[in-house]
Amino acid sequence: MRIVLFTGKGGVGKTTTASATALRLADRGVKTLLLSTDSAHSLGDALDTPLGNDPVEVVDGLWAAQIDTQRRFEAAWHEVQRFLLDLLSRGGVDPITAEELTVLPGVEEVLALLAVRDFAVAGNWDVLVVDCAPTAETLRLLALPEALGWYLQKVFPAHRRLAKGMRPIATMMGRGDVIPPDSLFDALLRLSDDLASVRELLADPAVTSVRLVLTPESVVAAEARRTFTALALYGYGVDLVIANRVFPPGRDAFRSGWVNAQRVQLAQLRESFAGLPVRELPYGDAEPVGVEALRGVADSLYGVAPGADPAAVPEAVELMSVDTDGDEYVLRMWLPLASRSAVDAARAGDDLVLTVAGHRRVLTLPSMLRRCEVVGGELADRQLRVRFRPDPNLWRSR
Ligand SMILES: Nc1ncnc2c1ncn2[C@@H]1O[C@H](COP(=O)(O)OP(=O)(O)O)[C@@H](O)[C@H]1O
Ligand SMILES: [Mg+2]
Numbered sequence: 001m002r003i004v005l006f007t008g009k010g011g012v013g014k015t016t017t018a019s020a021t022a023l024r025l026a027d028r029g030v031k032t033l034l035l036s037t038d039s040a041h042s043l044g045d046a047l048d049t050p051l052g053n054d055p056v057e058v059v060d061g062l063w064a065a066q067i068d069t070q071r072r073f074e075a076a077w078h079e080v081q082r083f084l085l086d087l088l089s090r091g092g093v094d095p096i097t098a099e100e101l102t103v104l105p106g107v108e109e110v111l112a113l114l115a116v117r118d119f120a121v122a123g124n125w126d127v128l129v130v131d132c133a134p135t136a137e138t139l140r141l142l143a144l145p146e147a148l149g150w151y152l153q154k155v156f157p158a159h160r161r162l163a164k165g166m167r168p169i170a171t172m173m174g175r176g177d178v179i180p181p182d183s184l185f186d187a188l189l190r191l192s193d194d195l196a197s198v199r200e201l202l203a204d205p206a207v208t209s210v211r212l213v214l215t216p217e218s219v220v221a222a223e224a225r226r227t228f229t230a231l232a233l234y235g236y237g238v239d240l241v242i243a244n245r246v247f248p249p250g251r252d253a254f255r256s257g258w259v260n261a262q263r264v265q266l267a268q269l270r271e272s273f274a275g276l277p278v279r280e281l282p283y284g285d286a287e288p289v290g291v292e293a294l295r296g297v298a299d300s301l302y303g304v305a306p307g308a309d310p311a312a313v314p315e316a317v318e319l320m321s322v323d324t325d326g327d328e329y330v331l332r333m334w335l336p337l338a339s340r341s342a343v344d345a346a347r348a349g350d351d352l353v354l355t356v357a358g359h360r361r362v363l364t365l366p367s368m369l370r371r372c373e374v375v376g377g378e379l380a381d382r383q384l385r386v387r388f389r390p391d392p393n394l395w396r397s398r
Pocket of ligand 1: 008009010011012013014015016017042244245246281282283284285286287288289
């Protein structure tokens with residue numbers, strides 16, 4: 001079972017390349033489901049076939065659906081969200097948690113990913129190809145399970161106990177409404193479990209690969225770099241960069257201007273994404289709409305059919321490791337493209353809070369590192385290294 005996610009800025013070609021990839025897989029005899037979680041659905045347009053919420057077979061071996069879960073659970077989710085914000089406004093919540101909670105994404109995106117998980121678990125397909133929402137939303141969404149998980153472990157049990165203890169008193173005083181009902185705690189726990197299971201699937205490089213689609217223009221490339229860093233921070237495996245709309249050579253000033261500018265961008269991209277394949281997709285003379293045109297796109301991306309397996313598990317890239325160095329431990333995290341100034345690492349209780357270019361990840365440390373103090377950190381060779389030294393006081397107290 002494999003999941004291949006396509007992400008990138010709006011309009012760069014996510015839907016086109018996701019569709020072409022799914023089509024190539026199906027043509028190779030792999031049972032494939034192509035899903036769109038982008039609320040701006042255009043899979044149906046790219047494939048030139050009407051699509052809905054339930055998968056339909058488009059060509060032999062290729063099913064497609066546009067996930068539209070907006071209406072299904074909206075009310076329930078809003079209840080949970082209101083409750084969370086309510087809790088925050090009552091104060092007493094750690095600022096980190098408060099901030100994480102304010103970036104809760106829209107309900108559609110969460111539910112769309114839950115639907116992806118359900119299709120994966122159902123096991124009816126060999127590969128799921130997912131046309132994701134544009135970068136920013138997808139990222140926030142991918143970070144959610146961990147952010148919430150942290151809240152649920154550290155703060156939530158106390159709140160629940162408190163609510164339980166307070167409810168009879170509040171009810172007696174006629175203010176039972178200020179205490180959240182126990183069913184909300186259950187709903188929140190269920191939601192958190194769901195999200196954790198989504199993350200487990202998506203952050204397993206043996207299951208999921210993320211493909212970054214961009215166009216060779218400085219603004220787009222800059223955003224793709226930020227996305228890439230954030231994906232690495234959260235532990236998602238990017239296995240391919242697709243540079244779309246590459247101008248073929250031409251003689252007029254307009255064309256050669258673009259060709260030269262793109263050549264510079266492509267060289268920079270190859271340098272900054274070193275270690276990752278960067279594939280170019282030429283700017284076609286028409287929109288690649290419909291199965292035949294998309295097969296042409298697949299030929300450009302993956303070689304003339306049947307070509308190589310477009311869903312092959314990439315060579316293992318170790319995203320994080322802990323080694324010993326003398327009497328110290330070194331936690332290493334692969335953080336390509338991050339600049340030193342954009343990285344901050346701080347201990348918060350048993351956790352390590354990493355902030356990279358505005359994205360925050362709360363890492364629950366392995367027990368041996370919890371009994372250590374952070375004695376240094378550096379970013380070099382695209383690696384973040386945080387040094388830990390056993391703290392004798394901490395060892396004694398446990
Ligand atoms: N290489 C290409 N050559 C010509 N047109 C393209 C190419 N890639 C994408 N398009 C067209 O550009 C538009 C946006 O592409 P799309 O795949 O829908 O982007 P996204 O899903 O990232 O918003 C579509 O009309 C698509 O047909
Ligand atoms: Mg799209």
